[in-house]
Structures are given as C-alpha cells and as structure tokens.
Amino acid sequence: MLLRFIVNLGQITTSSVATPRAIMLDIKFIRENAEAVQKAAVDKNFEVDIDRLLELDEERRTLLHETEKIRARRNEVASAIPKASNDERPELIAEGRELKEKLSTMDEELHEVQESYESLLLMVPNLPAPEVPIGDDDEDNEVIRHVGEPREFDFEPRSHEELGEHLDIIDKERAIRMAGSRAYALKGAGALLEMAVMRLGMDIMVEAGFTPVIGPLMVNREAMTGTGFFPYGKDDTYHLESDQKYLVGTSEVFLVSLHREEILDPETLPRFYAGKSSCFRREAGSAGRDVRGVYRVHQFTKVEQVAICVADKDKSREIHEKLLGNSEKLMQLLGLPYRVAIACTGETGLGQVIKHEIETWMPSREKYSETHSCSSLYDYQARRSGIRYRDENGETQFCYTLNNTLAASPRILIPILEHYQNEDGSVNVPEALQKYMYGMTVITPES
RNA sequence: GGAGGGGUGGCCGAGUGGACGAAGGCGCUUGAUUCGAAAUCAAGUGUACCUUUACGGGUACCGUGGGUUCGAAUCCCACCCCCUCCGCCA
Numbered sequence: 001m002l003l004r005f006i007v008n009l010g011q012i013t014t015s016s017v018a019t020p021r022a023i024m025l026d027i028k029f030i031r032e033n034a035e036a037v038q039k040a041a042v043d044k045n046f047e048v049d050i051d052r053l054l055e056l057d058e059e060r061r062t063l064l065h066e067t068e069k070i071r072a073r074r075n076e077v078a079s080a081i082p083k084a085s086n087d088e089r090p091e092l093i094a095e096g097r098e099l100k101e102k103l104s105t106m107d108e109e110l111h112e113v114q115e116s117y118e119s120l121l122l123m124v125p126n127l128p129a130p131e132v133p134i135g136d137d138d139e140d141n142e143v144i145r146h147v148g149e150p151r152e153f154d155f156e157p158r159s160h161e162e163l164g165e166h167l168d169i170i171d172k173e174r175a176i177r178m179a180g181s182r183a184y185a186l187k188g189a190g191a192l193l194e195m196a197v198m199r200l201g202m203d204i205m206v207e208a209g210f211t212p213v214i215g216p217l218m219v220n221r222e223a224m225t226g227t228g229f230f231p232y233g234k235d236d237t238y239h240l241e242s243d244q245k246y247l248v249g250t251s252e253v254f255l256v257s258l259h260r261e262e263i264l265d266p267e268t269l270p271r272f273y274a275g276k277s278s279c280f281r282r283e284a285g286s287a288g289r290d291v292r293g294v295y296r297v298h299q300f301t302k303v304e305q306v307a308i309c310v311a312d313k314d315k316s317r318e319i320h321e322k323l324l325g326n327s328e329k330l331m332q333l334l335g336l337p338y339r340v341a342i343a344c345t346g347e348t349g350l351g352q353v354i355k356h357e358i359e360t361w362m363p364s365r366e367k368y369s370e371t372h373s374c375s376s377l378y379d380y381q382a383r384r385s386g387i388r389y390r391d392e393n394g395e396t397q398f399c400y401t402l403n404n405t406l407a408a409s410p411r412i413l414i415p416i417l418e419h420y421q422n423e424d425g426s427v428n429v430p431e432a433l434q435k436y437m438y439g440m441t442v443i444t445p446e447s
Numbered sequence: 448g449g450a451g452g453g454g455u456g457g458c459c460g461a462g463u464g465g466a467c468g469a470a471g472g473c474g475c476u477u478g479a480u481u482c483g484a485a486a487u488c489a490a491g492u493g494u495a496c497c498u499u500u501a502c503g504g505g506u507a508c509c510g511u512g513g514g515u516u517c518g519a520a521u522c523c524c525a526c527c528c529c530c531u532c533c534g535c536c537a
Contacts, residue, residue, distance in 0.1 A: 064497060068506045075506090078518035082465050089517090096517030220527095244527095263457095263494090396494080 025124050025380070027057055033127075040127045043134050043345035046232070048123045056117040063110040067103060074099045122231055126380045128345050129354040135344030138370075141357065142344070147328065148337030150361040155423040159364035160414045161293040164190065166425045167445055170294060170410070182283065182291075182298045186410065189443040193416065193429075194301060194409040196436035197334075198276060201303035201407040204330055205274035210305060213275045215254030218245040223257040226385035228351040228377070235284040251275025252403045255306035261386040263396060269389060270309035270319060274406065277302060294410040295362075295369070303406040308382075308399050310389060316376050316400045323404035324356055324374045330407055333432040336415045337361040339368050351380035358405075363418040371412055374404035 030037050031054060038050040077096045084092055133142045164170025169190025175183040186194050202212060224230040224237065224246050238247040248254060255273045264271075279302050290296035305326060307319045324340070331338050343355040355375045359368035379398035382388065388396045420428040427443040434441055 061497070064506085068497065071507085072505055074517080078516095079465065081517060093517045098517095100517070 025121075025126065025383070027121070030054070030124065031057070036127060037124060040345075041125050043128065044125045044348055044350070045136070045346045046123065046125050046350060048120065048125070050124070053117065053120045053124065056113055056120065060110070060113045060117050063106065063113060067106050067110055070099055070103050070106065074103065119231075122225065122384075123350075125350045126353055126378060128348050128352070129376075132342060132348060132354055133344045136346040137344070138341075138347055140344035141341040141347060143339050143341045144356075146337075146339045147332065148335070148361075150337050150363070151419055153363070157363050157418060157421060158425065159293060160362075160417040161364070163417045163421055163425065163427060164293075167427065167443055167447075169193070169443065170413075172294070182296065184294050184297055184410065186413075189437070189440065189447055190413070192437050192440070193413055193433070193443070196429075196433040197407050197409055197412055197416075198301060198303055199436045200333065200432055201330055202274065202276060204326060204333075205303065205305065205406060208272070208326055210272040210274035213251070213255060213258070213273050215251060215258070215275060215277065217248050217254075217277055217280075218243070219248055219253055219257065220245060223248075223253055223260070226260055227253045227256050227381050228349070228384060229253065232350055236282050238280050238282060247280035248277065249281045250279050250302060250403075251277040251304045252306055255304065255403075256308070256381050256385060256387070256401055259308065259385070259387045259399075262388070264308070264387070264389040264399065266310060266389045266391065269399070270307050270315070273306045273308075275302075275304045275306065277304070279408075293364070293414060295365075295414060297410065300408055300410060302408040305404045305406050307402045308387065309402070310391075311379055311397045311400055313378070316378065316402060319402055320354070320356075320374065320376045323402055324358075327358055327372045327374065327404055327406055331358065331360065334412075334416065334430050335432075336419055338371070343373075349375070351377045353378050353380075360412070360415045361419070362414050364414070369414075371408065371415070372405040374402075376400070376402050 025037065030050065034050050034054060038048075041048045041050070074096060077092050077099065081089060081092050081096070133140055135141070158166070161170070161172075164172075167189065169186060169188050171185040171187055172183070175185040206212060218240060221230065221244070224233075229237065229249065233249070237249060239245075240247070252275070254277075255275045258273070259271075279300050281298060283296055283298060286296065305323050307323060309315050309319055328338075328340070338358050338360045341357050341359060343352075343357055347357075348355050352375045355373055357370050357374070358372035360371040361367075362369050378400050381401045382398040387399045387401070389399055391397050416430065417427050420430060422428065422442075425445075429437050429440050429443060440447060
C-alpha cells in the first residue's frame with residue numbers, strides 16, 4: 001500500500017520529559033485497543049507501528065518510575081542537609097552527588113525514549129466511525145445524496161478556463177509569469193465574484209450565530225502540530241524559515257488554536273467560529289495533477305466553520321450535521337448541483353473520525369468534484385492543542401472539534417462559471433450573488 | 448533595526464540558594480452567623496503524569512530549553528513573548 005505522506009521526523013520537538021502532555025489518542029486507550037488502532041492506521045493508509053509504540057511506552061514508564069524514585073531520594077537528601085549535623089553532612093552531600101550522576105545518565109535515556117515515543121504518538125491516527133466505508137481513494141467514497149441535476153447544454157459548453165480567458169476575469173498566464181505554477185489572478189468581475197461568494201458565505205455564518213474571525217495566517221509550529229497538520233502535512237506547508245513561521249492551509253488552524261491551552265467554561269460550549277482567510281498549500285507530490293484552470297492552486301480564499309463542543313458523540317454528530325447543512329444552504333442559494341459523500345477510510349485524514357464531502361458538478365471535468373469537506377475530529381485536535389473544559393464532576397475533559405468548508409474560491413468559481421454560462425460566452429450571475437456584485441446580472445467581456 | 452525594562456497560581460502581587468507549589472490580597476466554593484442578604488469569622492480553592500483495590504504516596508511544572516549546585520522561582524547561557532523610547536513604515 002502506498003503511503004500518503006513522506007514523514008519528516010527531524011524537527012519534531014517534544015515537550016519536556018518531566019511533564020509529558022497528552023498529545024494524541026490517550027495512551028491508555030491505545031494500550032487497551034492496540035489492534036483497533038493499528039487497523040485504523042492500515043485502513044487510513046498511515047504507517048505507524050503500534051507495537052513499537054507500546055514497547056516505548058513500557059520502557060518510558062519503567063524509566064519514569066526509576067528516575068522518580070531517585071529524584072524522591074535526592075529531594076529527601078537535599079532537604080536533610082541543612083538540618084544535618086556537621087558530622088552527617090559530608091556523607092549526605094556525597095550521596096546527593098552520587099544520585100545526581102545516576103540521575104543524569106538515566107534522564108538522558110528517558111529523554112531519548114520519550115522523544116521517540118512522542119514522535120510516534122503524534123502519528124497515531126484517530127479511529128474512523130463505524131459507518132466510514134473502508135477504501136483507498138474517492139472511488140470508494142459512499143455517496144449519500146444528490147441535490148440538483150447537472151445542466152444539459154444545448155451548445156458546446158466552455159470550461160471555466162476558457163470562460164475566464166474570454167471574459168478576462170481569470171489571468172493565469174500573467175500570474176504564472178510573476179509567481180510560478182498554479183498561480184492565477186482574478187480580475188474585474190472575477191475578483192468581484194470571489195468576494196461576493198465570501199460575503200454571501202459570511203452572511204450565512206453570521207445569521208447562524210457564528211463568530212466571524214480574521215486570524216493569523218502565519219503561525220508557529222505548535223499551532224500546526226496542535227491542529228494535526230504536522231507532522232504529516234509538513235511537506236505541504238509553506239515555511240517562512242527566517243521567522244520559524246508557517247503559512248496556514250486553512251483558517252481551521254487559527255480558529256482551533258484560539259483556545260489552545262485553555263480550560264473552557266462548559267456554559268460557553270458549543271462555540272461556533274467562522275474564519276475568513278487566504279489559504280496556502282504547496283500541493284507537494286501533486287505535480288502534473290489538475291493543472292488546468294484554477295481547481296488546484298497554491299493560494300485560495302475560504303470561509304471556514306469551526307465548532308468546539310463537549311466530549312459527546314451525539315452532540316458532535318448533531319453539530320456535524322449543522323455544519324454540513326450550512327454549506328448545503330450556500331450551495332442551494334447558489335443553485336449548483338452537488339452530491340454529498342462519506343469519505344472512505346483512505347481519504348479520511350489522521351485526526352478525522354468521519355468526513356463528509358460536498359462534491360459539486362463541474363461540467364468541464366464531467367464529474368462531481370470536491371468543494372467542501374466536513375470533519376468531526378472528536379478530541380483529537382483538542383488533545384494536541386490542550387483545549388479542555390470542566391465537566392459536571394469537576395474533572396477536566398478534552399473538547400471535541402469539528403470543521404467544514406463554507407466556501408472556497410476559486411474552486412467554487414468553477415461550477416459557478418461553467419453552470420451559468422451562455423452560448424455567447426457570457427455568464428449569468430447567480431441571483432444570490434447579485435447584491436454583492438453591484439447589481440451585475442451577467443458577466444460579459446465588457447462588464 | 449538600536450537602547451532599556453519585564454514575564455510567578457483565575458487575577459493582583461511578594462519572593463535573589465534550603466522551611467516555596469510558592470507569603471499576602473482579590474475572586475471562587477463550603478460552613479458558621481442571619482428570617483434572608485450584606486458584612487464578619489473559619490476551612491478549602493492550580494495542572495499533569497506515575498503508583499495504589501482504596502485511603503494515600505511520589506514526581507514535575509514560577510515564559511521555553513539547557514547549565515551550575517548535595518539542593519534553583521532565586522545564579523549562568525540561549526531562545527520566545529510583552530512593555531517603553533528611538534528609527535522605519537501600511
């Protein structure tokens with residue numbers, strides 16, 4: 001089985017040996033469900049050796065126990081010294097010195113074990129929900145409903161690329177000249193169209209009670225690891241080397257990280273956020289794929305939904321449907337034909353429990369293609385990010401997180417342009433977008 | 448970019464080598480008082496990991512990481528962040 005990602009372990013740093021933080025699936029859970037976890041990794045197409053992890057866990061705990069015993073004695077000796085008589089003191093100091101030596105070698109060993117352990121732990125995937133079909137690629141996704149019908153053209157429809165050029169609203173040639181492959185520029189009605197979709201999207205979000213957020217697009221490694229994009233997604237992420245910052249591939253990174261290392265008041269849950277941001281993706285390993293048009297680009301704009309809720313599967317599922325519903329609402333307002341599918345295991349990301357994709361009909365591709373992705377992660381991100389709440393027993397619990405695309409452009413412009421095109425190469429503006437387009441109803445080369 | 452100041456618990460704030468997981472205050476919880484409340488008094492009040500059937504015990508955490516020491520919130524080094532002034536700037 002081909003591995004989806006090439007893993008770079010080199011730069012993962014771990015938290016201190018003395019205070020291991022919960023950073024992944026609960027190790028106790030992994031211990032008790034080793035087989036299921038290993039199966040999840042195989043089904044999801046991630047390579048991780050659970051047996052090795054458990055071995056390291058065993059070693060780690062043994063060393064932890066031993067070092068803690070030495071530390072306890074060291075503390076005892078150290079506090080006895082000031083009270084000791086002059087006769088006793090040299091002996092105690094000698095013992096302390098000895099303990100220090102012992103501790104330093106053992107600590108080093110523990111450190112190494114801990115580091116391997118945590119690196120491995122970061123790569124353990126979350127378990128997919130039972131209803132997720134097992135499979136390798138999107139061929140194995142399970143379509144659960146269709147909404148709308150692909151348009152029957154009584155003329156030869158043009159691709160969005162042709163339309164974009166004809167209308168002079170998508171300029172790839174000039175953009176590529178200054179920025180390289182997969183670059184594009186939206187001009188005139190093209191730029192307005194993108195902004196219109198984003199504004200419509202944000203209106204839906206605000207009406208639904210989501211808090212709009214514009215957040216940092218350059219973030220540190222902790223935010224990337226905390227949201228589960230590192231270590232696996234590292235190759236797909238732009239790195240600003242001189243500042244040790246990374247460009248986010250989605251506003252999910254800053255929306256989830258908003259509450260990093262916080263204990264939230266459960267009264268304030270669930271929290272709903274809508275982020276609007278540029279998104280940056282290197283698209284590593286996809287050279288030569290989807291090179292036509294603006295389907296797969298390095299930089300795009302997105303309105304994203306994020307929810308943080310209590311650790312309850314039913315509640316999470318309820319919110320999942322709500323997020324999905326918001327996106328479908330947008331699609332229906334845009335009047336675009338789409339279908340909804342459950343992503344199979346091979347298409348389900350490291351932390352994802354279940355993912356629904358909205359796939360929109362794209363005439364030029366002659367198929368439904370992904371425009372939205374709605375994911376439940378349970379406590380996967382919250383563990384890594386330290387987002388907790390206090391339950392009714394006063395115990396801290398990790399929150400559950402979810403996210404879904406509300407609208408991503410320019411990809412969403414593809415079905416809009418292609419679906420609403422006219423025989424003369426003009427494009428009708430969907431009614432829902434007209435008010436954000438200064439009343440423009442049709443895009444022509446002159447408009 | 449240059450010069451200086453600073454990061455301690457939910458908050459404020461003390462602490463410059465041992466009695467400090469950390470004074471004091473505020474806040475919060477519980478109890479006493481009260482018909483009830485306020486005020487007052489008393490007790491409690493961080494996070495995580497390891498261990499234990501349990502009661503409990505242990506370890507770590509004073510921005511982060513290293514170092515010195517029998518012993519570090521306290522001393523040393525590096526980094527991160529915040530504030531003030533200067534420079535530059537949408």
